Amino acid sequence: MNSTNSRVADENLSMSFQTCEKICLGPKTPLKGKFQASLGVHEIFSPETWKAALIELVATASLMVTFTASIIACLDSQELDPKLIIPFAVFIIAFLFLIVTVPLSGGHMSPVFTFIAALKGFVTISRALLYVLAQCIGSIIGFYILNCVMDPKLINTYSLGGCALGDKGLNSSINQHEALLLEFSCTFLVLFLGVTLAFDKKRSKNLGLPLVCLVVAGSMALAVFLSITVSGRTGYAGVGLNPARCLGAALLHGGSLWNGHWLFWVGPILACLLYYSVSINLPKEVSVWDDEEYVVLKLPLGSCRTIPNGDILNDITIEGGAQGYQVHV
Template sequence: MAQEEFALPLEEEEGRSFDEQTSSSSSFLSRFLIYIGAHELFSQEMWKAAMTELVATALLIFCLTTSIVSCLNSHQSDPKLLIPFAVFIILFLFLVVTFPLSGGFLSPIFAFIAALHGVITFTRATVYILAQCLASILAFLMIKDAMSPDVADKYSLGGCTIRGTGETPGLSVTTALILEFACTFVVLYVGVTVVLDQKMSERFGLPMVCGMIAASSAVAVFVSTTITGRAGYGGVGLSPARCLGPAVLRGGLLWEGHWVFWVGPFAACVVYYGFSKNLPNGVLVGAKGEIGILKMVGGRCWRRRRQKLRENVDQL
């Protein structure tokens, strides 16, 4: 009898412990889903924005790639000097148009750094990145159909290459990785710092901010294609999604060292995030508030998203 009386409280204690563990696990899962913004999977607005990113990124990649190949295939004495001008003009136009619609990310690196700073949720960033990768494949399907076979073979369909073949040697994987990291960091430092600095972005305005992002990207492309002097190296990718499309469709040489075009930019994002958190005067705005340029071109939209997130947290 004494053993039964002793066993009963023990069973109740085990039951309470199990319930507490289950409740704790459920609470952790709920907090995690809130943290990554899983509720946005049911947001019609997010899917519309993702579709905008898909269309805009596909058109951007198509225009950029065909323009760069046209510059290289021209009869100019040094066609590489034309590339940064083409990159600047095309990227500037697409940024100005797309910023008010979806935020104008157009590249996985911008979506990822925005998620790190709390500007968008990780769920939204993931959907955007998948949309951009699909956009790259669609863009290069159009390019493959339009480009002549000889030009496609000569320039590897305009894809991201590290090494050439035969008489056109390229770079080592280590050198290509360093260039990818450094050039991406330059774009983040010049472009994203201005966007995240509320006072600076409001003072410059949308056209100037888009111009700085486009200019830093053009400089990065120009430096990477000229400083190496290796014909087999196609320059920095700056957008892993852009490098994925031709690799999927053409394969072969484009898969060689393809990981560099992913690891380099994403590593630069992580390092830049740590760097930006230690800037003086605390000028950058992260998850605490709206960043300047997005406040100007889409403040209401971003406020509604945060309000919806707060409502979901309150319900839980």
Template sequence: MDSFISRESDHSLLTRSSVENHEATILKERISLKATFFDCIGVHEFSSPEMWKAAFTELVTTALLMFILTASIVSCLDSHETDPKLLVPFAVFIIAFLFLMVTVPLSGGHMSPVFTFIAALKGIISLARASIYILAQCVGSITGFLILNRVMNHDAAKTYSLGGCTIDGNGSTSGVSPGTALILEFCCTSVVLFVGVTIAFDTRRSKELGLAMVCVVVAGAMAVAVFVSITVTGHAGYAGVGLNPARCLGPALLRGGSLWHGHWVFWIGPCLACIVYYGFTKGLPKEGLVWEEGERDLVNLAAPALCCWGPRSQPNGKVLEIVTPSH
């Protein structure tokens, strides 16, 4: 009898020890998974001086871009040409090309949440860096428009809503509906992504063309998108596509009013375009492309998570718990 009780006790101790060891293993896996997750999203970059230098570069260049680009566009529209809108794409092309040439080697030349978002989806930059870049771009936009608001003629600032993104005019001119503006924002952003970003993210073709030609293609795609958007609707109250949500944010915060009407369009449209473009690139022929994709590509990030964040079993095969990412 004592022998039987002893065997039962030993078996109970072994079972308890096995469960404790398994729980310890799960705890280690949780810690490892958390560390891997932080590494994947690039948390370590928050302590990198180079990342902060690049983000500051994005802030400064975005502020300068908003100031120069908006002032140039307003000058074009306020000129006495027969059709001043036709001058706007040329201004966009020249200014975008010059800024891209300077900033691409420094910070990647994003200057827009659109390019930052698609770069994060493709894994070219980490999610941590992308979040700081977008914040820097928004602050840069606000700074640039603060300067512009200070120096621009009051009547011109009122007439052109400080160069902001409007869809329904300022009361004296007719605009377009939010649905129409969303379609245009999505389509025009998709054109820029397909024509410009496809070239920029193709390492082989980028090397063959060189920095100058890649910047010409990207700036040209932006100019064409702007030209189409400001001419196709025939409504003077529609200011054209934003292509850069940060550019629309600055004037909306400073001037308010009609600039907030449909403001969401200039964020949702480009974001949808980036997501659709990202999915579209997964089905492109691989023979002619050498994609610049990083380990932080969205699919590469999601695959391990789907494998690891699943049900874990006890030694006896029964499900012990569902391991989820800790907050």
């Protein structure tokens, strides 16, 4: 009887180990599983993915109409120097669109943010490709609406508000290599200031969505302001920061917008690659203020047991907090 019970117990134990091995160990080839997960082919068949892509399309089209119309309005205004008005308009528009679309689709509205999100693993490759396709189609739709309703004189004067370097040849207002450097630098600036905070889950949760959107929108406005003021070229429209925007305007208007169009893609891609290599080596959050070894009052008192007036050191307590360190006697 005991041998039978022992044999049954051994069989149950063996089955338990086999079950645990299947559940706990996971796939035999974890790298293959991770690669398949990063591709995200299953998301193509998910209705939620297509809904998010549709949000990206609608948001990008609306952003192109709003952003371009506002920029042309600033340039065509009676202001002697609209360089300060344009970044302010970029800041307001970007903040409004971000705070609405971030909870819905992530609020990318640009292949730049989608590309860096894919590199960082926040979205799968399949979702990233759908997002970029939706953003390009949305940009074309937005500029098509503008091309239909805008005064032809304004369209020709401001090249439909697209990413322009100037005419080809001797009439180009800025060298393509200089424009590429500006595109690269300003895109990296936006990624370093805005994306570093936006992709930090802990700090984003502590600060809240409105403040995070303010930082991202502010970094975009700062990049636009720097590109306009630093170059000082009349025919240069500033950094694109959004290859989809440059593509939509070039397809609808053509002409000089194809001059150096490649750099509005190459510059952001290089900036994303550099930022990714930097971001994976960023230090972890370090707070030296909570470490008692850095308390200034304890440094001179650490080597003696009394203070000059004869009071006992043990009667002194040091409390630290958010408001700073306080001494209680």
